[in-house]
Amino acid sequence: MKSHINIGLIGLGSIAETTHINYLKAADHATLAAVADVDAERAKAISLKYDIPQSFQSADEMLEKSVLDAVMICTPNQTHIPIAEKAAAKGIHVFMEKPIGTGLKEVEDYLRLAREKNVLTMVGMTHRFRNDVRILKEYATKGTFGDLYYVKAKLYRRRGTPKGWFTNKSLSGGGALLDIGVHVLDLAWWLIGRPEMHSITGKTIAGFGNYGTKYVSSWESNNKRLNSNHIFDVEDFGAAWIRFKNGIVLSMEIAWAVNAEQDEGIEIELLGNKGGAALSPLTIFTEEDGLLSRQQPIFEENEPFKDEIAHFIDCIREGSNPSSNGEDGYEVLKLLMGIYESSNLGKEIRFD
Secondary structure, three states: OOOOEEEEEEOOOHHHHHHHHHHHHHOOOEEEEEEEOOOHHHHHHHHHHOOOOEEEOOHHHHHHHOOOOEEEEOOOHHHHHHHHHHHHHOOOEEEEEOOOOOOHHHHHHHHHHHHHOOOOEEEEOHHHHOHHHHHHHHHHHOOOOOOEEEEEEEEEOOEOOOEOHHHOHHHHOOOHHHHHHHHHHHHHHHHOOOOOEEEEEEEEEOOOOOOOOOOOOOOEOOOHHHHOOOOOOOOOEEEEEEEEOOOOEEEEEEEOEOOOOOOOOOEEEEEEOOEEEEEOOOEEEEEEOOEEEEEOOOOOOOOHHHHHHHHHHHHHHHOOOOOOEHHHHHHHHHHHHHHHHHHHHOOOEEOO
């Protein structure tokens, strides 16, 4: 087992500063050795603020001048795979924020390289590390719900479209589907055992675009350099009906902006012939002694980002495969690309 690892953080937007830096600095058996950002002044300021030994303006410079065991990539979606390939080529393990990438071929090529170089890949599917989700996964795995046949997954924001590079397809690769839809889809798919897909019917649309709704606030990326063009050429709503080869059907709806009630978090419903469940709040439905039962397990909430980062560190030290690995990231991206393709073609897409 490796006693200690050095990690470099690439991309210093809001999520990096509020989560990754804090938990890496507090982690056992790991050191945040370097940071990199296209805004060199921000990188330098962050390194001084958090006492990080090195700062760079590019991933290339960091990979050339730092001695690293792993990198965490928190840059715009389109740059995930190009940076990951450079790290993997040097034998450096990779964590990247979701989605794993924006094109299936580039991800296939990267994963092949990572296997050749014996590099671990982890994708930031943070919701898998929530305590309520872990409990629900245990119920599903031990067969509490019997044969699952239908899953409903949903996340609506009323007016929650992010500003900045998120709405610029050349940087993000897509809109709401690749931002919040990836979490919703991954969570539902993982809870039901990661089945193989059979067919997808999807619909995506830019229903609101750059809306001007009064008295509402929006979240904006900290990267002012990438935000400057104010481009909006992606979807803000997506829905899909996905059939899997084991017979389960998944219905999904996500929105950055919608004229409906806003969800407080990801909504998941699992329906089986022996039981069912709902997430947020976690509720288990079963029949006991011929009587319907509704249970709400008691548990302490955790900090999923902290547990996710600790898991990545442990995997590197132990040489074990991350639970949200690159192969899972690829399969979820394949589902997302199927939704886009179905919407663009206006018909069902089959995977025979």
